[in-house]
Amino acid sequence: MYFDVNPKERKEDLFNREKELKSIIEALNLRERLIVVYGIRRIGKTSVIRVSLRDFPHVLLDIRQLYFSENIVTMPLLVKYVLEGFRARMKTSEKLYLGLRDVMSRIRGLRIGEIGIEIEPSAKISLTDILSRVDEWCEEKGERFVFAFDEAQYLRFSNVRYDGIIAWAVDNLRNLSFMLSGSEVGVLKEFLRVDEPSSPLYGRYMREVYVDRFTDEESRKFLYAGFRELGMEPDSSEIEDTLKALDGVVGWLTLYGYIRAVRKFPHEDALAKVFEEGSRLVMEELDKVISPSRKRYLAIMKAVAHGSNSWSDIKAYVTVKTGPIPDSRLNELIKNLVRYGYLEKEDDKYRIPDPVVKRAVMQ
Ligand SMILES: Nc1ncnc2c1ncn2[C@@H]1O[C@H](COP(=O)(O)OP(=O)(O)O)[C@@H](O)[C@H]1O
Ligand SMILES: [Mg+2]
Incomplete structure (x- = not known):
C-alpha cells in the first residue's frame, strides 16, 4: 500500500524511485564497495535502501536509533547490533545465514545460536574481526555482503574512528559493500571527509545517490x-x-x-x-540540534519562514528578536542549520526545504 506510513520494503509499494534503485542495484552488481545515499528527512531514503537490498545478503542498522539507546556508538554496541542483524535473518532460516553462523562461531568467545547470541564476558570482539569473517565466507561462497548503516552520520559519536574502519574494509575486503545514508547531508559529508587528504576515506571512489523531493x-x-x-x-x-x-x-x-x-x-x-x-x-x-542556542536558532528559522531570506534580512530580524549578534556567530549558526538540512541556500537566498518545519517554527 502506497499510504503505509512505515518505510517501504517491497518494490510494489514504492512509488517511482526507478532511477535511485537502478543506480544502487547497478553499483552492487558491479561490486562497488561504497554507496552513499543522501536526502532530507522523510524523503524516502530508508525505503529506497530496503527495497534495493531485498535481493542481496545484508544487515541494515539504524545508527540513529542505536545512538539514542546509549548516547554513544561504542564498538561493543555496534557489534551487538550487527550480530543481532545476522540472527534476525537466521530466524527466517535462510540457508545463507546459517552458513554465516558457522563462520562467526570461529571467532573466539562468540556463539550465535538459534535462541540468542552468547558473548563470553571477557571476549573483546571487534568489528574488523566480524567484517573479515564475513568477507572470507563470501570469498568461499562467491557471495557479496552489504553492511548498510542508515543515518550513518551518528557514527561520529563514538570513541572509535569508524571512518577509518570503513576505509580499511573498503580497501581490503573485496567481497563487502558498505551502504551509508544520512538525512543530515552536510554532517554525513563531514564524517566521510572524502575531500580531505588527511582523512581515511580520502580519494575513495563512491557511488553517490541523491533522493530528491517529488516534483x-x-x-x-x-x-x-x-x-x-x-x-x-x-x-x-x-x-x-x-x-x-x-x-x-x-x-x-x-x-x-x-x-x-x-x-x-x-x-x-x-x-x-x-x-x-x-x-x-x-x-x-530540531530541538536536539538547536538547544545550545535555541533563541537565536529559532529566530533565524522564523526569519526565513516569514520570507526574510537574505543574509542581511536574517541578521536584521535576529537582532530585533534576540539582540545584537556578531556576524561570525550568525554565520556559524546559519551554517549549522544548513549542515543539518534545516535550511538550504540558493542564489544567496535561504529557504526551509520542509513545509512542516516551516509551519512548526512559525508557531
Ligand atoms: N517512493 C515512495 N513511495 C511510497 N511511499 C514512500 C516512498 N518513499 C517514502 N515513502 C513513505 O514516506 C515515509 C518516509 O520514508 P522513509 O523511507 O522513512 O524516509 P527517510 O528514510 O528519508 O526519512 C514513509 O512513510 C514511507 O513509507
Ligand atoms: Mg530513514
Whole structure:
C-alpha cells in the first residue's frame, strides 16, 4: 500500500524511485564497495535502501536509533547490533545465514545460536574481526555482503574512528559493500571527509545517490495512485491543495494519504493533522540540534519562514528578536542549520526545504 506510513520494503509499494534503485542495484552488481545515499528527512531514503537490498545478503542498522539507546556508538554496541542483524535473518532460516553462523562461531568467545547470541564476558570482539569473517565466507561462497548503516552520520559519536574502519574494509575486503545514508547531508559529508587528504576515506571512489523531493507532477501521480489503490477517486481540488501544502516530501504526502484515505478524515482535518503531528515530531528533532542556542536558532528559522531570506534580512530580524549578534556567530549558526538540512541556500537566498518545519517554527 502506497499510504503505509512505515518505510517501504517491497518494490510494489514504492512509488517511482526507478532511477535511485537502478543506480544502487547497478553499483552492487558491479561490486562497488561504497554507496552513499543522501536526502532530507522523510524523503524516502530508508525505503529506497530496503527495497534495493531485498535481493542481496545484508544487515541494515539504524545508527540513529542505536545512538539514542546509549548516547554513544561504542564498538561493543555496534557489534551487538550487527550480530543481532545476522540472527534476525537466521530466524527466517535462510540457508545463507546459517552458513554465516558457522563462520562467526570461529571467532573466539562468540556463539550465535538459534535462541540468542552468547558473548563470553571477557571476549573483546571487534568489528574488523566480524567484517573479515564475513568477507572470507563470501570469498568461499562467491557471495557479496552489504553492511548498510542508515543515518550513518551518528557514527561520529563514538570513541572509535569508524571512518577509518570503513576505509580499511573498503580497501581490503573485496567481497563487502558498505551502504551509508544520512538525512543530515552536510554532517554525513563531514564524517566521510572524502575531500580531505588527511582523512581515511580520502580519494575513495563512491557511488553517490541523491533522493530528491517529488516534483508536483510526481506528487500528484503518487496521491492519485494511492487513493485509487484504496478504491477512492480523490477530488482534484483536494489534491492540488495538498500539493501546495506539502510540497513533494513523500513522507508527509504518505501521512496525509493515510489519514485521509485509510482513517477517512475530511480533507481539511487530514491536512491539519499532518501539520499537528508533523510539527511535534519536527520540533523534537530540531530541538536536539538547536538547544545550545535555541533563541537565536529559532529566530533565524522564523526569519526565513516569514520570507526574510537574505543574509542581511536574517541578521536584521535576529537582532530585533534576540539582540545584537556578531556576524561570525550568525554565520556559524546559519551554517549549522544548513549542515543539518534545516535550511538550504540558493542564489544567496535561504529557504526551509520542509513545509512542516516551516509551519512548526512559525508557531
Ligand atoms: N517512493 C515512495 N513511495 C511510497 N511511499 C514512500 C516512498 N518513499 C517514502 N515513502 C513513505 O514516506 C515515509 C518516509 O520514508 P522513509 O523511507 O522513512 O524516509 P527517510 O528514510 O528519508 O526519512 C514513509 O512513510 C514511507 O513509507
Ligand atoms: Mg530513514
